[in-house]
Amino acid sequence: xxxxxxxxxxxxxxxxxxxxxxxxxxxxxxxxxxxxxxxxxxxxxxxxxxxxxxxxxxxxxxxxxxxxxxxxxxxxxxxxxxxxxxxxxxxxxxxxxxxxxxxxxxxxxxxxxxxxxxxxxxxxxxxxxxxxxxxxxxxxxxxxxxxxxxxxxxxxxxxxxxxxxxxxxxxxxxxxxxxxxxxxxxxxxxxxxxxxxxxxxxxxxxxxxxxxxxxxxxxxxxxxxxxxxxxxxxxxxxxxx
Numbered sequence: 001x002x003x004x005x006x007x008x009x010x011x012x013x014x015x016x017x018x019x020x021x022x023x024x025x026x027x028x029x030x031x032x033x034x035x036x037x038x039x040x041x042x043x044x045x046x047x048x049x050x051x052x053x054x055x056x057x058x059x060x061x062x063x064x065x066x067x068x069x070x071x072x073x074x075x076x077x078x079x080x081x082x083x084x085x086x087x088x089x090x091x092x093x094x095x096x097x098x099x100x101x102x103x104x105x106x107x108x109x110x111x112x113x114x115x116x117x118x119x120x121x122x123x124x125x126x127x128x129x130x131x132x133x134x135x136x137x138x139x140x141x142x143x144x145x146x147x148x149x150x151x152x153x154x155x156x157x158x159x160x161x162x163x164x165x166x167x168x169x170x171x172x173x174x175x176x177x178x179x180x181x182x183x184x185x186x187x188x189x190x191x192x193x194x195x196x197x198x199x200x201x202x203x204x205x206x207x208x209x210x211x212x213x214x215x216x217x218x219x220x221x222x223x224x225x226x227x228x229x230x231x232x233x234x235x236x237x238x239x240x241x
Contacts, residue, residue, distance in 0.1 A: 004073045005220065006066070008032040008056050008113060009083030011043040013182035014132065017209035018080055018216045019049050025217050027078060030069040032056070034083065056083045056109035057101075063116045075124065076117045078220045081110045081154075082132040088143045099146045106150035110157055118170075127170035128220045131158050132212070133231070135178045138241045151176075155231055162229030171228035173219050178235025181206035202237035 005022045009015040010031030019031045031051045033040045040051040052069060054061035070076060084106045087098035114129055121127025136144055137151025155174050162172040179185060179197055185206060188197070198204065215232055218224055233241055 002026060002028050002074075003077035004028045004030070004069070004075060005078035005080065006030045006032060006069060006076055006113075006117075007080040007082055008109070009034070010049075010080070011040045011051055012036070013184065014177065014180055014209045014212050015080075015082040016043060017213040018082060019043075020047055021210065021213035021217050022078070022080075022220065023047065023049055025221075027220075028073045030073055032065065032083065055105075056081075056112055057104040059112045059115075062109075062112040066113070066116045070120075075120050077121070077124075077126060078128040078130070079113060079117055080130045080132065080216055080220075081113055083109055084132070084134075084147075084150075086144070086147055088147070090143050091145045094145060102146035103150050103153075106147065107153040107157070110154060114161070118165075121165070121170045122168040125169040127165065127168070128224075129158075129161065129165070129170065129172040130216050130219050131155075131172070131174045133158075133174045133176045135176050135233070135235045135239050138176055138231075138233070139239045158231070159229050166228055171219070171225065173224075173227060173229070174231045175212060175215050175219070176231055176233045176235065176241075177207060177212050178233075178238045179206050180212060181208055200238055201235070205236065207234060207236060 005027040007019045010019040011033045019029050023029045029049050054065040087102050131154045133154040134151040136148045140148045158174040
């Protein structure tokens with residue numbers, strides 16, 4: 001039976017690459033998005049992957065969205081918590097709103113998405129939860145106290161939940177991308193990219209979204225059944241944890 005996968009933030013950047021790769025691997029894929037209707041429409045037209053709109057920071061919206069996907073595509077076996085936002089500011093200038101928005105999406109969003117699928121995964125004795133954290137959740141980053149805290153929290157969530165899911169056939173793992181060549185990163189001034197960012201990456205280049213997607217496909221597979229509670233760093237050697 002074909003397994004159903006949900007990818008949050010699944011219509012752009014790394015999330016889009018993950019959605020496409022999972023579909024190519026034989027999954028029925030639902031791509032969640034929060035705001036960009038035009039991008040979601042173009043993504044579906046291009047890939048044939050169904051899109052579903054809700055805000056992962058809202059528990060009720062997550063539960064309703066997941067229920068709709070399970071009606072349309074079947075029980076969720078694979079959940080990729082990829083949705084994330086940034087509200088960067090140096091800490092002395094950071095507002096409570098900037099802090100709260102990032103924590104609510106990038107950390108609480110994992111609870112909001114995973115909680116509604118957890119019981120079904122336990123009942124079926126199978127599940128794959130893959131959380132997209134960040135290199136900055138491992139090493140920290142100036143101007144990103146909110147983002148780094150949330151992404152570090154994602155790793156703690158992963159380790160705790162892996163212990164609960166193991167006996168029920170559920171694996172929970174995290175992936176920490178480094179600098180990936182998404183539209184957002186490639187929009188950075190070329191001088192800044194070439195002089196300040198890429199020199200920090202030992203392999204000498206940005207990663208590609210498809211490289212993160214391949215990590216997800218592996219962790220979602222039956223071949224990865226003995227891997228749980230792990231953090232996979234995909235950062236070109238920029239940071240070793």
